[in-house]
Amino acid sequence: MVSFVRKAVRSVRRRFSGTITHVETAEPLVALTFDDGPDPVITPALLKLLGGHGAKATFFMTGEHAAAYPELVAAVRDGGHAIGNHSWDHPSFPLISGRERRSQIRRCAGVLPGSDRSLFRPPYGHQSTASRRDALLTGHEVIAWSVCVPDWEDHDGEWLADFALQRITPGSVVLMHDGMVDFLGAASPGREATLDAVGRILAALHGRYGFITVPELLRRGKAVRTAWWMEPDLEILNSLQRKSGTPRRYALPELSR
Numbered sequence: 549m550v551s552f553v554r555k556a557v558r559s560v561r562r563r564f565s566g567t568i569t570h571v572e573t574a575e576p577l578v579a580l581t582f583d584d585g586p587d588p589v590i591t592p593a594l595l596k597l598l599g600g601h602g603a604k605a606t607f608f609m610t611g612e613h614a615a616a617y618p619e620l621v622a623a624v625r626d627g628g629h630a631i632g633n634h635s636w637d638h639p640s641f642p643l644i645s646g647r648e649r650r651s652q653i654r655r656c657a658g659v660l661p662g663s664d665r666s667l668f669r670p671p672y673g674h675q676s677t678a679s680r681r682d683a684l685l686t687g688h689e690v691i692a693w694s695v696c697v698p699d700w701e702d703h704d705g706e707w708l709a710d711f712a713l714q715r716i717t718p719g720s721v722v723l724m725h726d727g728m729v730d731f732l733g734a735a736s737p738g739r740e741a742t743l744d745a746v747g748r749i750l751a752a753l754h755g756r757y758g759f760i761t762v763p764e765l766l767r768r769g770k771a772v773r774t775a776w777w778m779e780p781d782l783e784i785l786n787s788l789q790r791k792s793g794t795p796r797r798y799a800l801p802e803l804s805r
Contacts, residue, residue, distance in 0.1 A: 705744025
């Protein structure tokens, strides 16, 4: 009985002590993940590209975009891919109230189909102790990444692919974007370089790696949890422009509510 209690306590402690960034496995498996979609042009092209290679991926969608393009949500699901929650309209979670955080997650969940595992990725990767707690309270597992491909910057597909290929190892969770909620500068960067990069990655690793969803990767190995506390940069956040709507502006006193 004492041994059982200790195991249970250790299990709960592991669940609450870290954020999943990748999976420990000897199998040559990788999870490609795409944030900020769905996008009416890029997401269908990406689905076609993935399908041509027999690859599966995980799409962390914003509720705002999912509600605008329900047919794309269905296409992603019908293609055998996984769908995760990326909030309703992409605010920095440590900079908004707990009530809004929970509302953002629940509102997004309301326009996404069910999944065998409730996954949440915080916008920008920003997370505080309080925001992580709110994700868990809404029944979601927080998924970060181990390979962050900077496809929001001005790089071509070859550069992005090389960047990813140098870092991918068995069990990696790779972050890319099929949409773009906001951006720095005068114009939103296109996603064509991302498509090119994905094609190069799939071709380079063909026959060497299997591309599977995050839920499947978690079933095939041991989740690695990391103390993940990415803090927002107010200056950058308040300089961002939005593809549609009014950009959100933040004030420091909102932090950690």
